[in-house]
Amino acid sequence: MSDPFQFEGRVAVITGAASGFGRAFAQQAAALGMKLVLADVDAATLDAAVQAIREQGAQAIGVRTDVRDPAQVDALAQAAIEAYGKVHLLFNNAGVGTGGFLWESSAKDWEWVFGVNVMGVANGVRSFAPIMLKQGERAHIVNTASVAGLLSPPAMGVYNASKHAVVSLTETLYHDLKNVSDVVSCSLLCPAFVPTGIANAERSRPDDLRNDAPPTRSQQAADLQLQRAVRSGRLTPDDVAKATFDAVRDARFYILTHPGILASVKLRHEDIETLRNPTDPLSLKPEVKAEAKANAAS
Numbered sequence: 001m002s003d004p005f006q007f008e009g010r011v012a013v014i015t016g017a018a019s020g021f022g023r024a025f026a027q028q029a030a031a032l033g034m035k036l037v038l039a040d041v042d043a044a045t046l047d048a049a050v051q052a053i054r055e056q057g058a059q060a061i062g063v064r065t066d067v068r069d070p071a072q073v074d075a076l077a078q079a080a081i082e083a084y085g086k087v088h089l090l091f092n093n094a095g096v097g098t099g100g101f102l103w104e105s106s107a108k109d110w111e112w113v114f115g116v117n118v119m120g121v122a123n124g125v126r127s128f129a130p131i132m133l134k135q136g137e138r139a140h141i142v143n144t145a146s147v148a149g150l151l152s153p154p155a156m157g158v159y160n161a162s163k164h165a166v167v168s169l170t171e172t173l174y175h176d177l178k179n180v181s182d183v184v185s186c187s188l189l190c191p192a193f194v195p196t197g198i199a200n201a202e203r204s205r206p207d208d209l210r211n212d213a214p215p216t217r218s219q220q221a222a223d224l225q226l227q228r229a230v231r232s233g234r235l236t237p238d239d240v241a242k243a244t245f246d247a248v249r250d251a252r253f254y255i256l257t258h259p260g261i262l263a264s265v266k267l268r269h270e271d272i273e274t275l276r277n278p279t280d281p282l283s284l285k286p287e288v289k290a291e292a293k294a295n296a297a298s
């Protein structure tokens with residue numbers, strides 16, 4: 001895979017395409033001359049995203065998809081093939097999150113977050129990788145994890161665990177693909193905080209998985225912390241999309257848009273290698289740590 005990936009005229013499928021990174025991937029793909037299949041659980045914002053991409057001059061269809069549901073992801077793949085005949089680039093990007101102490105996270109929190117973040121990615125791989133392998137042409141899968149897949153900050157346990165699963169799933173996918181194909185590969189996107197709709201993920205929680213109990217103090221504090229962190233992110237979704245397409249072009253696996261976090265990743269790895277008890281990833285950010293403690297106590 002030494003030749004750069006060619007985007008022009010190829011087909012991209014994006015989940016979580018109606019907002020944030022997904023929408024930025026769509027704009028970048030359209031600018032590169034790709035044909036697009038946009039998928040999201042939110043039909044209204046999905047329609048607006050498809051319209052915007054068409055106005056940009058690209059071919060695009062929208063397929064309302066809940067990535068938690070294997071049958072809906074199969075139907076998405078079928079719709080892509082019916083529309084354009086092939087799929088060359090898949091972004092398993094849809095994601096949601098909850099916060100608060102682990103023991104206060106409800107069974108519904110686990111089911112929802114793992115349903116979208118883990119099973120959504122698994123469904124995408126299961127539905128699309130066989131199509132890509134059968135095509136025998138250059139194709140690529142990008143799975144959106146997070147720095148929360150490389151670190152375990154406090155009060156984000158359900159999200160951390162889901163993103164660690166995406167990291168492991170995608171590293172394994174890389175090896176599996178390499179064992180059978182010279183033309184199909186994958187990348188792992190691990191961004192830190194970027195201003196998108198992620199801090200307002202509750203908007204897409206299905207009614208049957210809404211919590212009956214009001215949020216606990218730790219959940220309220222984690223929510224406040226997330227709102228602030230996401231708002232203060234310096235990179236834009238466009239910056240993340242650009243870095244991602246550069247990595248796909250060059251067949252690079254790890255996409256770390258915020259290299260500053262590597263110091264914390266290294267500390268974590270040193271903890272494991274030296275059997276030292278886990279270092280709090282926020283210890284390198286004392287101001288964030290102090291704020292988190294103050295929020296949780298107030």
Ligand SMILES: NC(=O)c1ccc[n+]([C@@H]2O[C@H](COP(=O)([O-])OP(=O)(O)OC[C@H]3O[C@@H](n4cnc5c(N)ncnc54)[C@H](O)[C@@H]3O)[C@@H](O)[C@H]2O)c1
Nearest residue numbers: 016019020021040041066067094095146193194196197198
């Ligand atoms: N923004 C950040 O700071 C940040 C950092 C690291 C990782 N991420 C990850 O980036 C990805 C994209 O999130 P974003 O930040 O653009 O947030 P966002 O909320 O702006 O976009 C997420 C999109 O996913 C859609 N979605 C939610 N549930 C879905 C489902 N069941 N099926 C299909 N679509 C669904 C939403 O409707 C929304 O359009 C997520 O996986 C998120 O965990 C975000």
